[in-house]
Amino acid sequence: MMNESARIFQLSERSILIEFNRDITKNLLYFLLNLKENIFLNKSEHILQVTNTYNSLLVIYKFTINNFHSEKNNYFELISNVSTTNIPKSPTRKIPVCYELDFGLDLEEVSEKTGLSISEIIKRHMHPIYTVYFIGFLPGFPYLGGMDSSLFCRRKSNPRSEINSGAVGIAGSQTGIYPSSSPGGWQIIGRTPLSLFDSHKTDTPCVLSPGDSLQFESITKEEFDNLQSHPSDIKL
Numbered sequence: 156m157m158n159e160s161a162r163i164f165q166l167s168e169r170s171i172l173i174e175f176n177r178d179i180t181k182n183l184l185y186f187l188l189n190l191k192e193n194i195f196l197n198k199s200e201h202i203l204q205v206t207n208t209y210n211s212l213l214v215i216y217k218f219t220i221n222n223f224h225s226e227k228n229n230y231f232e233l234i235s236n237v238s239t240t241n242i243p244k245s246p247t248r249k250i251p252v253c254y255e256l257d258f259g260l261d262l263e264e265v266s267e268k269t270g271l272s273i274s275e276i277i278k279r280h281m282h283p284i285y286t287v288y289f290i291g292f293l294p295g296f297p298y299l300g301g302m303d304s305s306l307f308c309r310r311k312s313n314p315r316s317e318i319n320s321g322a323v324g325i326a327g328s329q330t331g332i333y334p335s336s337s338p339g340g341w342q343i344i345g346r347t348p349l350s351l352f353d354s355h356k357t358d359t360p361c362v363l364s365p366g367d368s369l370q371f372e373s374i375t376k377e378e379f380d381n382l383q384s385h386p387s388d389i390k391l
Contacts, residue, residue, distance in 0.1 A: 161234055165223045166213070169203075173230055174211040179300070184288055187212055188366050190237045197233060207289050207365055209298075247284055248369040248391040250332070250347055252323050253379040254280075258346035265308050265325060265342050279303040280330065280344065280371060287367040295334030295352025295361045299369070302330045314340030321347045323371070345371075348383035349391075362391070 162174045173190070177183055187207045194205055194214060204215040220226060254277045256262060262273045269276065285299040292298075302325070310326045315338060318324075322333040324341030333339065334351035351362045363369070374382070382389055 161231065163227045163230055165220060168219045169216045171214045171216075171220065171223070171226060171230070172211060173214065173234075177210060179209045179288070181286055181300070183210060184286065184300075184366065186237060190234060193233050193237055194230075198229075208291070209288055245367055248363075248367065249372050250349060250369050250391075251374045251378070251382060251389065252281075252345040252347045252371045253374050253376055254345040255376050257376060258322070258379070259344045261311070261324075261342040262344050265306070265344060268308050269306060271305065276306060276344065277373060279306055280325075281373060284368050284370050285330070287363050287365055287369065289365050290361055290363070292331075293334055293337055293352075294354075295363070297331055297351070297363045297367075297369075299330050302328060304328065306330075308342050310340040311342060312340075314338055318343060319346060321349065321351075323347060346379070348379050348386065349389050350386060 160176045162176065164172045164174070166172050175183065175187075184207075187210075191205045191207060191212055194212070195202060201216055201218070202214060203217045206213045206215075254262070259273075262276060265276055266273050271279070280303070283301045283303060285301040287297045288300050289298050290296060306325055307328050308325050317336055318333050318339045318341070320333055320335045322341075322343045323345040324331060324333065324339070324343045326341040331341065332347060332351060333341075349362065353360050
């Protein structure tokens with residue numbers, strides 16, 4: 156069934172894109188993660204990196220692809236054999252966020268655009284258990300699915316030249332966390348003291364991975380300052 160919706164392209168002399176024309180769902184995410192694992196198990200000596208998005212995998216090879224037709228057929232075979240029942244179970248990580256206006260720079264704008272009070276925005280943002288779909292945009296930046304649809308708010312028409320690391324934002328129907336200082340146009344509603352990316356940890360530089368579950372919890376500015384000064388006190 157997944158074979159019928161799969162499209163496989165050679166993007167460069169060392170990369171192949173496997174794309175699925177399907178709605179964005181957690182079932183598709185788990186399928187992609189299982190396929191990614193199978194690719195590494197079957198072709199680890201040839202593969203440099205496999206990265207997923209909402210509905211695709213980018214496979215980067217260690218060397219030039221000499222026979223794309225053969226590789227394409229191999230991927231269709233792998234797709235047909237991927238388990239659709241192997242759903243990873245991970246604990247829900249609690250991400251501390253200070254939603255006070257010092258950090259929630261756009262809470263008032265989001266309130267105006269959604270018609271919700273600031274306290275209701277915070278409540279609805281904290282309630283869901285989010286799924287990390289993929290890491291992108293910046294190293295460690297998690298694209299999260301599961302936000303309350305009532306919080307939908309478009310990106311800012313004039314992006315900021317700099318957003319602080321740890322800023323929690325909303326863009327359209329998505330929410331995410333900036334792992335480092337960066338320009339950006341997401342509506343900022345809070346900030347976490349948690350560092351999401353550490354380049355010194357070469358094996359696991361990203362705190363979050365696709366398939367992880369998380370939930371936001373509110374902290375005061377005093378708690379934020381304490382945790383930022385003592386990051387080892389943050390227990391995920």
